[in-house]
Amino acid sequence: QVRLQESGGGLVKDGAYLSLSCAASELTIAIYDDYTMGWFSQAPEKEREFVGAASWSGRSGGRTYLSDSLKGRFTLAADYAKREVFLQMNSLNPEDTAVYYCAARRSATTSTVALEYDYWGQGTQVTVSS
Numbered sequence: 001q002v003r004l005q006e007s008g009g010g011l012v013k014d015g016a017y018l019s020l021s022c023a024a025s026e027l028t029i030a031i032y033d034d035y036t037m038g039w040f041s042q043a044p045e046k047e048r049e050f051v052g053a054a055s056w057s058g059r060s061g062g063r064t065y066l067s068d069s070l071k072g073r074f075t076l077a078a079d080y081a082k083r084e085v086f087l088q089m090n091s092l093n094p095e096d097t098a099v100y101y102c103a104a105r106r107s108a109t110t111s112t113v114a115l116e117y118d119y120w121g122q123g124t125q126v127t128v129s130s
Contacts, residue, residue, distance in 0.1 A: 073089065
């Protein structure tokens with residue numbers, strides 16, 4: 001059974017930073033199997049929004065993607081062998097307050113659409129106070 005374990009998150013002040021991590025278990029059978037692990041955020045009464053993702057292809061290796069609106073403040077990295085993805089969030093502001101979800105799919109094709117991910121973590125709360 002696929003399991004996504006998120007860690008990090010918490011309550012910080014405007015301008016602070018946080019790091020999130022997500023580890024997947026049972027996501028792939030062989031080490032070279034394709035997969036994508038991504039992050040989505042969901043603020044109260046809003047839909048889930050794509051934050052970024054790391055994709056692994058057994059043929060071409062790994063690539064990371066980050067929402068254009070977050071470039072410059074957020075960075076995403078991955079340990080492809082361990083099936084782990086990391087989200088570094090800098091210069092946080094109250095608008096970043098949301099539950100951040102780790103998601104995964106067994107495909108190297110990155111998607112920004114939440115419905116195209118098959119597996120989800122429970123989410124971790126990020127709250128930025130002004």
